[in-house]
Amino acid sequence: MLHIHNASVYFQGRDSKPVRALDRVSLEIPTGAIVVALGASGCGKSTLLNAIAGFLPLSEGSITLKGHPVSGPGADRGVVFQKDTLLPWRSVLDNVALGLDFAGVAKAEGRAKAAELLRLVGLRDFSRAAPYELSGGMRQRINIARALATDPAILLMDEPFGALDSLTREHMQELLISIWRKTHKTIFLITHSIDEALSLGTEIVVMSPRPGRIVARHAVDYVKRFADGEEWRTIKTDPAFVRLREDIRGLIHSSERPEISEPRFAAQ
Amino acid sequence: MTDVASESAAPLASESPPKIVEMRAVALGGGKTAVISVVTIAVLLGLWELVAGLRLVPPLFLPTPSEVATQFVAVYQDGYANATLSEHLGASLFRISTAAFIALALAIPIGLAMGLNRWAKGIFDPPIEFYWPLPPLAYLPLMIIWLGIGETSKITLLSLAMFAPICLSAQAGVRGVPLERVNAALSLGATRWQLFRHIILPSALPEILTGLRIALGVGWGTLVAAELIASTRGIGYMIMSASNFLATDVVFVGIVVIAAWAFVFSYALRWLETVLVPWRGKE
Numbered sequence: 001m002l003h004i005h006n007a008s009v010y011f012q013g014r015d016s017k018p019v020r021a022l023d024r025v026s027l028e029i030p031t032g033a034i035v036v037a038l039g040a041s042g043c044g045k046s047t048l049l050n051a052i053a054g055f056l057p058l059s060e061g062s063i064t065l066k067g068h069p070v071s072g073p074g075a076d077r078g079v080v081f082q083k084d085t086l087l088p089w090r091s092v093l094d095n096v097a098l099g100l101d102f103a104g105v106a107k108a109e110g111r112a113k114a115a116e117l118l119r120l121v122g123l124r125d126f127s128r129a130a131p132y133e134l135s136g137g138m139r140q141r142i143n144i145a146r147a148l149a150t151d152p153a154i155l156l157m158d159e160p161f162g163a164l165d166s167l168t169r170e171h172m173q174e175l176l177i178s179i180w181r182k183t184h185k186t187i188f189l190i191t192h193s194i195d196e197a198l199s200l201g202t203e204i205v206v207m208s209p210r211p212g213r214i215v216a217r218h219a220v221d222y223v224k225r226f227a228d229g230e231e232w233r234t235i236k237t238d239p240a241f242v243r244l245r246e247d248i249r250g251l252i253h254s255s256e257r258p259e260i261s262e263p264r265f266a267a268q
Numbered sequence: 269m270t271d272v273a274s275e276s277a278a279p280l281a282s283e284s285p286p287k288i289v290e291m292r293a294v295a296l297g298g299g300k301t302a303v304i305s306v307v308t309i310a311v312l313l314g315l316w317e318l319v320a321g322l323r324l325v326p327p328l329f330l331p332t333p334s335e336v337a338t339q340f341v342a343v344y345q346d347g348y349a350n351a352t353l354s355e356h357l358g359a360s361l362f363r364i365s366t367a368a369f370i371a372l373a374l375a376i377p378i379g380l381a382m383g384l385n386r387w388a389k390g391i392f393d394p395p396i397e398f399y400w401p402l403p404p405l406a407y408l409p410l411m412i413i414w415l416g417i418g419e420t421s422k423i424t425l426l427s428l429a430m431f432a433p434i435c436l437s438a439q440a441g442v443r444g445v446p447l448e449r450v451n452a453a454l455s456l457g458a459t460r461w462q463l464f465r466h467i468i469l470p471s472a473l474p475e476i477l478t479g480l481r482i483a484l485g486v487g488w489g490t491l492v493a494a495e496l497i498a499s500t501r502g503i504g505y506m507i508m509s510a511s512n513f514l515a516t517d518v519v520f521v522g523i524v525v526i527a528a529w530a531f532v533f534s535y536a537l538r539w540l541e542t543v544l545v546p547w548r549g550k551e
Contacts, residue, residue, distance in 0.1 A: 055454075074455065078455065081448045083446070085449050089545075149456075156455075
């Protein structure tokens with residue numbers, strides 16, 4: 001459904017030398033999949049997401065969504081950021097309806113759709129609250145509801161749970177899985193947590209920095225097993241799960257060669 | 269088995285009320301200061317009455333508070349320097365509010381445009397950067413030469429003085445809009461106009477109100493100074509004429525009126541902030 005073909009991104013680096021942030025990445029995201037891009041900071045996973053969202057043009061290569069080339073941001077790709085992007089001057093309900101307002105949907109109809117989505121994320125009773133009255137986890141649930149409101153073809157999530165404490169994070173992961181089961185949304189999510197990637201992804205794409213590229217792909221079914229009722233305890237102690245986690249950890253650590261000779265503090 | 273839980277669950281009511289504690293702090297917390305402030309004002313007024321009443325200072329230089337109060341009533345009823353107190357005050361308030369409206373109407377769109385558009389920034393930056401550090405009184409003579417001694421020159425002067433802080437804060441407001449907020453709106457399908465109307469303008473509003481607050485401060489200062497120099501009516505003019513006749517009590521009346529109205533303006537602005545930007549400081 002979403003095709004990324006040989007995507008490269010160059011940024012202006014120091015000494016006006018171009019820095020390659022993304023190096024000929026090709027990726028296919030099929031309908032209904034949860035593709036998780038995993039890697040240390042600087043591996044280009046955010047760059048990739050920004051390019052899919054249309055916030056960042058590609059230097060080379062192409063991205064097409066349902067056959068149409070991506071040329072800028074649009075409501076066919078919903079985005080959830082790590083940072084809360086709710087509007088403090090709108091109530092929770094009006095925030096969820098923001099994209100519907102932009103699309104010119106009638107007010108009553110938009111609010112009804114928004115209320116339905118708030119129920120989906122378990123915040124039905126908070127529709128009149130102001131976003132700043134709520135906790136970080138609740139705000140992120142509203143961000144997800146808002147991104148779903150315009151019924152995008154794909155949901156892009158940029159470390160959506162990275163700013164949350166670990167308990168809230170686990171709840172949010174389970175919430176996301178239940179939303180995925182109910183809506184069958186296609187999801188592209190980036191994270192630096194191996195556990196999160198293994199728990200949420202139907203496909204895991206491991207990326208490595210300098211230049212940002214894909215170094216491994218794994219199709220996994222742990223999220224399906226959880227969705228079918230198996231408990232995390234048995235899934236996460238499955239020897240295959242443990243082995244894959246260690247493999248990926250080794251891969252990420254080996255690709256993150258610390259450059260000891262880098263003269264970072266030498267210019268004093 | 270030792271029952272640990274029952275000990276902590278003992279009913280509080282049977283004992284004396286618990287001592288409520290909080291973390292020690294150096295900086296001032298949320299304690300009430302109103303009583304202290306009122307007492308301070310009373311003490312200062314009392315000292316003033318005492319010093320002036322005992323004639324430690326010649327009454328020509330320092331009238332007692334009660335003399336000022338009497339004079340206030342007199343000026344209010346009979347007027348001073350060819351006009352009643354209300355007429356002086358009306359002239360001043362007319363000037364500052366007209367100038368504030370003109371400044372807002374020009375500074376908000378220009379400031380927002382300067383924050384968004386390279387051409388607007390390039391065109392408006394040099395003149396604004398040139399004139400706004402100047403003290404308004406330095407170009408008052410030019411205003412008078414060009415626009416005459418009437419209302420136009422004073423309102424223009426005030427508008428110019430109030431324009432810069434609002435314009436600069438509107439610019440800062442646009443620059444402070446988080447990129448993620450803009451991107452989120454774009455990925456929800458916002459058009460350019462919707463982005464401006466629903467994201468950028470409200471995001472910049474708190475900064476614009478801060479700018480207005482600064483502008484009103486500058487405005488009062490400029491207004492009174494301009495009236496001192498070139499005017500036939502207004503609170504500043506009243507103070508100036510009174511000082512020419514060493515009517516110190518009338519000077520005090522003028523000062524009190526200005527202080528009271530400046531307070532009213534700043535209070536109204538604070539109220540406006542709680543109505544327009546209730547989220548301020550809570551994000």
